[in-house]
Amino acid sequence: MKKSRLMIFAILVLAGILITQLHQIPNLDKQLGQDKATLKQAKTSQEQSQTMVSSPQSQQDNVSDSTKIVTAFVKTFSNQPTSSYSDTLKGMASQKVINELTQTFAPSVTFSDKEHYEVPIVAVKNAWGSDLNYLVVAKSDAQSVAYTITYDTDEKQITNISRLTLKGAFDNEK
DSSP states (O other), X not given: XXXXXXXXXXXXXXXXXXXXXXXXXXXXXXXXXXXXXXXXXXXXXXXXXXXXHHOHHHHHHHHHHHHHHXXXXXXXXXXSOGGGHHHHSBTTBOHHHHHHIIIIIHHHSOOOSSOOOEEEEEEESOSSSSEEEEEEEEEOSSOEEEEEEEEETTTTEEEEEEEEOOOGGGOOOO
């Protein structure tokens, strides 16, 4: 009798443990799904990091090409009449940037036929992202103008531009 009670008690304890484990399966499945998603995201991030580290020359070439495009862009819009922006800047910049230049920046900056703007400073802020941020200074005999420009290396065009005020050494406006 004592053995049968002990067996019944052991069976009830084991049944209780089994039921508890069965109730935990949905939670464990949910946690497994979350962990798989986290692992996939970590692998993707690691692949991107390895690509950047394993191909610094490629990234350097990318930055160099982007810098040339940004320099050409600033020279083009600084030395062209605003009426030709939609034609001359197409492909170099997004339509949003072209509209912004035409409506906002150009009327506030004197771009005359007599003045010629040079671009003495083009500095890149972050060389390891897909969006490269530049500080560009366009300078003529009469004035200097600074811009922050965002170049998207995926889209291969300028996606944002804003004008900065200059103080100090570059402030030679008359």
